[in-house]
Amino acid sequence: MVMRSVIVGCGSYLPARVLTNDDLAKMVDTSDEWITQRTGIRSRHIAAEGEMTSDLALAAAKAALAHGNVAVDELDLIVLATATPDQTFPATAAKVQAALGMTRGAAFDVQAVCSGFIYALSVADNFIKAGQARTVLVIGAETFSRILDWNDRATCVLFGDGAGAVVLRAEEGEGTAADRGILSTHLHSDGRHHDLLYVDGGPSSTQTVGHVRMAGQEVFKHAVVNLAEVVGEALEANGLTPADLNWLVPHQANRRIIENTGRKLKMDPAQVVMTVDHHGNTSAASIPLALCEAVADGRIQRGELVLLEAMGGGFTWGAALVRF
Structure with a gap:
């Protein structure tokens, strides 16, 4: 057990x-x-x-x-x-x-x-x-x-x-992929890309809060590659394939990134939870907001396999495979 x-x-x-x-x-x-x-x-x-x-x-x-x-x-x-x-x-x-x-x-x-x-x-x-x-x-x-x-x-x-x-x-x-709950989580970071997405302030640097600065095209390129890799890592760790997934609940940063990930997994667009149109990018709040919306409207049901994934400044990225 x-x-x-x-x-x-x-x-x-x-x-x-x-x-x-x-x-x-x-x-x-x-x-x-x-x-x-x-x-x-x-x-x-x-x-x-x-x-x-x-x-x-x-x-x-x-x-x-x-x-x-x-x-x-x-x-x-x-x-x-x-x-x-x-x-x-x-x-x-x-x-x-x-x-x-x-x-x-x-x-x-x-x-x-x-x-x-x-x-x-x-x-x-x-x-x-x-x-x-x-x-x-x-x-x-x-x-x-x-x-x-x-x-x-x-x-x-x-x-x-x-x-x-x-x-x-x-x-x-039981310790199998049939268990309910979090099956695995996978975290990564690469601090070399600091200048592509950061806030230009902080207590020990400027003593101000600062503002978000971003090189959008570069972030997009890294996101597409990193998210595909970590999604594959999560599935492989549990002996599963994209066909086993019921839902993809991604970080809501950009519709094109989300659609690209869904296509790579060969998932029906209806299986990809998307809230970016009415929430925008809410950073750390985006995945739980999207998850809770799909639970509340009855899309995500108990026992279904849900893949969560995100990438953010740092760069940081990660995935969690959950049987809801």
Whole structure:
């Protein structure tokens, strides 16, 4: 027998304000056609003034706990993925912990930008496998609108705000690919590509928050290669093939990258969960937002095989194979 991390609850939250491409065209030299053709994005949500990453995370966390019928006092751990914390410290996870009324266990943040949720899921899964936790809340939450240069049309049109969360619970499995839960996680990074996607600020460099800077075409090229490789790695590790997959839930950065990955896996487009058109790129929040949308509308069913994958600044990238 092996210990598996089973997703028992899923929740999400999006800020009320919706910013459309037409709205952006009034702010910078762009158009709905230009943005849609290149990215597939039509609108995104923007956090209200005073609405922080912890607020978004808390709302998603409460929804996930309610969906899984899990009480706060059952939680052993909170792992929160974000590149846009409320403050330099303490961890945003600790603020969520306090707001939930959780007074036991631990809470900390993970920073891997757009791959953050995969990294956080891997950390949580390993805590469960090691017997250090039985019930874990994993959150991806971002207010990327706070680190955008709204005069840079290459980046400000891409990102949005939001949060998604899952509750993992330890359950015994047989150790086969038929088990429910996380079958495996696969993480990678390559710091040599720092200058292709980064924020030009930070406490020890400029003492400012800074703005997102990106070499879009180069990032696109790396994403296509890295995601294909890590997807293959995840399937091979479990003795599975693309034909075994029921769903692909990718990081929502760009429609063309998502469609390219789906084609390489020979998956029906209907099996690829896509929310980039109405969420934009919500970084660490994008995978749980997409997952929870497909669970809520009934597409993803218990027992189905789901592949999660992402790539972000660092570069970081990774995949998780989950039997839901």
